[in-house]
Amino acid sequence: MRIFKNITLVLVTWGASHATAQVTLDQLIEAGLKNSPISSIKGLVEPENELTQKNIRSQFLPQLSLSGQATYQSDVTQVNIPIPGAEIDPLSLDQYKLLAEVNQVIYDGGLVKQKGLLQRTAGQIEQIQVDVELEKMRRQIIQWYFSILAIERKYELLELKQENLLANLSVLQHAYEQGAVLASEVKTIAAAELKLQQQQQLLLQQKTAVVQALSLLTKIPVSQLNALELPQTQTFSFNLQTNTYTDRLFELQGTVLEQQHDLQLAAQRPKLNLFLQGGYGKPGLNFLRNEFDTYYIMGVRAQWNLGSIYTRKNEYQINMLQRKKLAARQASFHEQSQVQIAQFETTIQALRDNLSSDDQLIGLYQDIRKTAEIQMANGAITSATLLEKINAEHEAQIQKILHELELIKTSYLLQHVTGNYLAN
Numbered sequence: 001m002r003i004f005k006n007i008t009l010v011l012v013t014w015g016a017s018h019a020t021a022q023v024t025l026d027q028l029i030e031a032g033l034k035n036s037p038i039s040s041i042k043g044l045v046e047p048e049n050e051l052t053q054k055n056i057r058s059q060f061l062p063q064l065s066l067s068g069q070a071t072y073q074s075d076v077t078q079v080n081i082p083i084p085g086a087e088i089d090p091l092s093l094d095q096y097k098l099l100a101e102v103n104q105v106i107y108d109g110g111l112v113k114q115k116g117l118l119q120r121t122a123g124q125i126e127q128i129q130v131d132v133e134l135e136k137m138r139r140q141i142i143q144w145y146f147s148i149l150a151i152e153r154k155y156e157l158l159e160l161k162q163e164n165l166l167a168n169l170s171v172l173q174h175a176y177e178q179g180a181v182l183a184s185e186v187k188t189i190a191a192a193e194l195k196l197q198q199q200q201q202l203l204l205q206q207k208t209a210v211v212q213a214l215s216l217l218t219k220i221p222v223s224q225l226n227a228l229e230l231p232q233t234q235t236f237s238f239n240l241q242t243n244t245y246t247d248r249l250f251e252l253q254g255t256v257l258e259q260q261h262d263l264q265l266a267a268q269r270p271k272l273n274l275f276l277q278g279g280y281g282k283p284g285l286n287f288l289r290n291e292f293d294t295y296y297i298m299g300v301r302a303q304w305n306l307g308s309i310y311t312r313k314n315e316y317q318i319n320m321l322q323r324k325k326l327a328a329r330q331a332s333f334h335e336q337s338q339v340q341i342a343q344f345e346t347t348i349q350a351l352r353d354n355l356s357s358d359d360q361l362i363g364l365y366q367d368i369r370k371t372a373e374i375q376m377a378n379g380a381i382t383s384a385t386l387l388e389k390i391n392a393e394h395e396a397q398i399q400k401i402l403h404e405l406e407l408i409k410t411s412y413l414l415q416h417v418t419g420n421y422l423a424n
């Protein structure tokens with residue numbers, strides 16, 4: 001009675017997990033991406049980028065600066081020529097100046113524009129980098145999802161095997177009571193059934209661990225993850241050119257290098273400003289008056305920093321080297337992607353070939369097991385031999401289920417590697 005009581009407990013525990021509504025893989029991926037802490041970064045990048053753009057554009061607004069100085073000098077300009085009717089006081093050795101200056105950009109060589117373009121691309125890169133991190137989460141969810149499905153299918157097959165063992169145990173028990181078989185024959189099947197219970201408990205523990213991990217990742221309660229929907233086999237066409245977030249990241253990084261080069265060129269062009277200075281000091285603009293006075297100066301200022309001629313060639317070569325390094329990394333990534341695609345293609349074809357013969361294998365092992373059951377009932381074979389036939393049939397059933405799940409999972413992973421899901 002104790003054996004049957006434990007069996008009932010296990011079946012009820014597993015059966016309760018299927019009472020809730022089924023959760024799809026797409027729902028899990030959506031929840032995982034939505035609830036990931038890193039996803040919140042995307043919502044912060046755009047406001048930050050807009051504020052930075054405003055700061056950059058503010059360079060076209062009038063720029064106000066204040067300065068002041070107090071000096072003591074060893075000598076001053078003096079007028080030692082006598083002028084009838086006029087007396088020119090010499091300037092003081094201590095002098096003071098307070099100056100306010102307003103500058104307005106007229107032409108900056110495109111410097112502000114290039115800064116804005118570079119900042120916009122930097123914001124796009126930051127968002128894409130988040131998407132690249134979320135791609136890893138997507139793949140992890142796919143792996144865990146199909147791990148749970150595989151555990152569930154293995155458990156269901158164990159239930160079928162358990163029913164078979166119990167049926168044969170009942171037959172052997174009756175034969176033992178009639179003196180037709182030895183007690184060891186009954187104990188062999190009973191021991192196999194107890195071992196099966198241990199396997200069931202282990203599967204339950206494995207499922208619990210993966211479900212809890214999936215719950216932490218997606219923020220979906222564990223109670224809702226005990227019944228997952230089996231996806232249909234994915235069949236889609238793809239080309240050798242991948243279209244993942246990583247591809248887009250490489251494109252944006254190439255754009256940054258181009259914009260950095262344009263920014264360097266803009267910085268080397270001449271600049272033209274309007275300016276207005278207002279000051280208060282001793283002396284003012286009239287250095288013949290040794291007293292505090294106000295003054296102003298206004299005009300146009302041109303500036304051209306020719307120091308870049310020393311670094312211009314090196315900066316260009318550095319930019320070219322950076323582009324070559326980026327191209328090498330991009331080529332390496334594409335090569336690895338093509339290797340993965342080829343591996344997935346080979347795996348998918350192999351799984352399809354296996355599935356075409358799995359049903360045939362199961363049918364053969366099923367016939368062998370039924371024949372063995374009759375032979376054991378007639379005393380022609382031992383329970384150990386029958387157990388071998390049961391295990392062979394069970395193994396074939398497991399292989400079919402695993403092949404089916406692996407085919408669907410590989411199709412999803414192929415979609416992930418090629419980036420086809422981005423078009424959905």
